Amino acid sequence: MQTLVADLLAWFEKHAADLPWRRDRTPYAVWLSEIMLQQTQVATVIGYYERFLARFPTVEALAAAPLDEVLKLWEGLGYYSRARNLHRAARVVVEQYGGRFPGRAAELQTLPGVGRYTAGAIASLAFGEDVPVVDGNVIRVLARVFDIAEDVGQEATRKRLWTLAESLIPPGAAGQYNESLMELGRVICKPRQPECGVCPIQVHCAAYRLGVQEGRPVKAPRKPIPHYDVVAGVIHGRDGQQGRILIAQRPADGLLGGLWEFPGGKREPGESLPEALVRELREEMGVTVEVGAFLVKVRHAFTHFRITLHAFECWIAAGEPARIGVADFAWVTLDELDRYAFGKADQGIIAELRERPRRLL
DNA sequence: AATACGGGGAG
DNA sequence: CTCCCAGTATT
Numbered sequence: 476m477q478t479l480v481a482d483l484l485a486w487f488e489k490h491a492a493d494l495p496w497r498r499d500r501t502p503y504a505v506w507l508s509e510i511m512l513q514q515t516q517v518a519t520v521i522g523y524y525e526r527f528l529a530r531f532p533t534v535e536a537l538a539a540a541p542l543d544e545v546l547k548l549w550e551g552l553g554y555y556s557r558a559r560n561l562h563r564a565a566r567v568v569v570e571q572y573g574g575r576f577p578g579r580a581a582e583l584q585t586l587p588g589v590g591r592y593t594a595g596a597i598a599s600l601a602f603g604e605d606v607p608v609v610d611g612n613v614i615r616v617l618a619r620v621f622d623i624a625e626d627v628g629q630e631a632t633r634k635r636l637w638t639l640a641e642s643l644i645p646p647g648a649a650g651q652y653n654e655s656l657m658e659l660g661r662v663i664c665k666p667r668q669p670e671c672g673v674c675p676i677q678v679h680c681a682a683y684r685l686g687v688q689e690g691r692p693v694k695a696p697r698k699p700i701p702h703y704d705v706v707a708g709v710i711h712g713r714d715g716q717q718g719r720i721l722i723a724q725r726p727a728d729g730l731l732g733g734l735w736e737f738p739g740g741k742r743e744p745g746e747s748l749p750e751a752l753v754r755e756l757r758e759e760m761g762v763t764v765e766v767g768a769f770l771v772k773v774r775h776a777f778t779h780f781r782i783t784l785h786a787f788e789c790w791i792a793a794g795e796p797a798r799i800g801v802a803d804f805a806w807v808t809l810d811e812l813d814r815y816a817f818g819k820a821d822q823g824i825i826a827e828l829r830e831r832p833r834r835l836l
Numbered sequence: 837a838a839t840a841c842g843g844g845g846a847g
Numbered sequence: 848c849t850c851c852c853a854g855t856a857t858t
Contacts, residue, residue: 657853
């Protein structure tokens with residue numbers, strides 16, 4: 476009987492999917508793909524990866540670009556701190572490493588946005604260092620093969636998984652081993668209804684032998700997530716800004732950092748939606764608005780909360796826009812909205828504006 | 837150790 | 848609807 480790792484590698488050699496980032500194992504391409512793949516499925520990443528690499532073929536090109544352009548290419552992919560860190564890291568690589576990525580996991584991990592997983596992936600795949608990776612796939616495969624019954628959310632269990640993954644590395648072939656483990660987790664050893672019948676390492680799997688594969692890995696139950704009502708103003712320009720809308724850029728850090736939005740904010744208890752909008756626009760931009768017609772309602776889910784976004788037409792009754800709680804603002808036409816990166820919820824407002832253009836636009 | 841951080845795929 | 852995804856940074 477072959478060993479677990481030998482069977483795994485033999486399967487991967489025969490069944491590896493043809494993914495764009497498997498054609499270019501340069502450190503830059505591997506790094507980019509691994510950042511995009513954080514908490515994001517392969518199918519979602521492919522288009523973004525190809526567009527991004529076409530626009531920024533080298534780390535120098537990325538480092539030279541304005542952050543706004545990077546965010547625009549990242550628009551819709553989520554976890555925008557990844558894009559901000561990617562841009563920062565590109566500048567570090569160019570300015571401090573002469574454009575060459577460091578070749579060791581320990582040093583790679585000092586780059587912004589590069590944690591232990593990503594450092595291990597770049598070091599093993601692009602540089603051939605014998606270091607492991609532990610992502611959601613690896614956790615699931617190892618928890619099943621070794622029938623790990625402890626909560627994988629616990630730090631002690633994570634440590635055990637890293638040690639286990641490292642102990643299995645075939646000398647000189649960590650990259651192939653790491654990829655094969657992740658591919659098996661994605662294609663065969665899936666979270667629900669794993670395809671044990673065609674699994675190349677079924678005979679090595681303790682959970683399968685015990686019939687508990689659907690119960691591995693063990694995870695603690697999630698906490699309920701809150702819901703908020705959020706208001707947004709589509710503020711029509713007057714006088715010199717006739718035919719334009721006021722949009723604002725969110726602060727660089729935090730939720731949707733650096734993205735643009737229709738300004739507004741969360742409704743407080745006891746407040747009506749128009750009252751909330753008037754308050755938020757005073758607080759964030761220093762303007763007093765007259766709230767007009769309700770425009771559209773957009774429901775959206777984030778990781779830790781859900782929102783219902785209520786958009787209203789507005790006009791400025793007093794004051795001039797100021798950068799108080801926003802990083803920037805701009806008066807733009809409907810066509811010019813395409814140049815700015817927006818979150819998904821605000822794109823629902825844009826879709827409504829394009830579908831039923833207002834007379835005043 | 838717990839929480840913040842997006843959006844979409846798939847059952 | 849729920850769960851989860853080639854995780855990282857912050858507190």
